[in-house]
Amino acid sequence: AQTVxxxxxxxxxxxxxxxxxxxxxxxxxSDYYLFWYKQPPSRQMILVIRQEAYKQQNATENxxxxxxxxAAKSFSLKISDSQLGDAxxxxxxxxxxxxxxxxxxxxxxxxxxxx
Amino acid sequence: xxxxxxxxKHLVMGMTNKKSLKCEQHMGHRAMYWYKQKAKKPPELMxxxxxxxxxxxxxxxxxxxxxxxxxxxLNLHLHALQPEDSALYLCASSQEGPGGNTEAFFGQGTRLxxx
Numbered sequence: 464a465q466t467v468x469x470x471x472x473x474x475x476x477x478x479x480x481x482x483x484x485x486x487x488x489x490x491x492x493s494d495y496y497l498f499w500y501k502q503p504p505s506r507q508m509i510l511v512i513r514q515e516a517y518k519q520q521n522a523t524e525n526x527x528x529x530x531x532x533x534a535a536k537s538f539s540l541k542i543s544d545s546q547l548g549d550a551x552x553x554x555x556x557x558x559x560x561x562x563x564x565x566x567x568x569x570x571x572x573x574x575x576x577x578x
Numbered sequence: 579x580x581x582x583x584x585x586x587k588h589l590v591m592g593m594t595n596k597k598s599l600k601c602e603q604h605m606g607h608r609a610m611y612w613y614k615q616k617a618k619k620p621p622e623l624m625x626x627x628x629x630x631x632x633x634x635x636x637x638x639x640x641x642x643x644x645x646x647x648x649x650x651x652l653n654l655h656l657h658a659l660q661p662e663d664s665a666l667y668l669c670a671s672s673q674e675g676p677g678g679n680t681e682a683f684f685g686q687g688t689r690l691x692x693x
Contacts, residue, residue: 496680496681498681500684505686506666506686506687506689507684507685507686507687508621508668508670508684509684510681510683513680513681552618554620558680558681558682560680563609563626563628563633563634564623564626564634565609565611565623565626565670565672565682566621566682568620568621569620570619570620571618571619571620573618
């Protein structure tokens with residue numbers, strides 16, 4: 464079974480600075496998807512970024528980028544120019560493309576942004 | 579349209595009540611899910627529907643009864659709940675088919691309180 468580990472329960476960052484959230488995972492599959500979801504106090508889970516395992520290029524979405532290291536099974540999220548609205552719980556998630564079991568979540572990292 | 583709509587947003591019910599949570603999506607997704615989320619925890623999978631058929635039940639107590647009337651709608655019927663069932667209930671959907679599963683899109687959730 465796949466597992467996802469987020470080792471940082473809480474992180475904080477100054478506004479306009481850069482922060483990196485860590486995620487490692489364990490799988491025996493070669494093809495899979497990885498995601499970062501954001502859950503602000505409004506509670507909706509919002510997809511921040513996705514990465515296909517077969518793609519070597521790291522995904523980027525505006526101020527959000529990932530460092531995907533397939534051999535190391537590492538998938539970290541970098542948030543640049545942090546904004547107050549980035550404060551939220553961030554969940555790293557794994558998905559096998561052929562399994563009926565949907566997302567496997569990490570325990571989450573609570574990010575605080577300091578003005 | 580990447581929206582998953584859940585109603586109601588908040589629900590308070592007694593332990594002898596019967597209530598239903600509703601979820602709707604119009605993205606053509608054929609997989610729909612119910613998750614339960616406690617505070618500061620990741621979502622826990624409850625049920626998976628694939629092509630309107632229940633494909634996964636994660637040993638959920640029978641006081642929770644899911645229903646998928648059509649490909650756009652998902653209900654969760656609640657009866658004789660316990661105070662420990664108080665939580666945020668999230669609905670999600672995703673594509674399914676030869677191309678493989680992709681990311682899940684989440685609704686805003688229903689905050690359920692059992693008194």
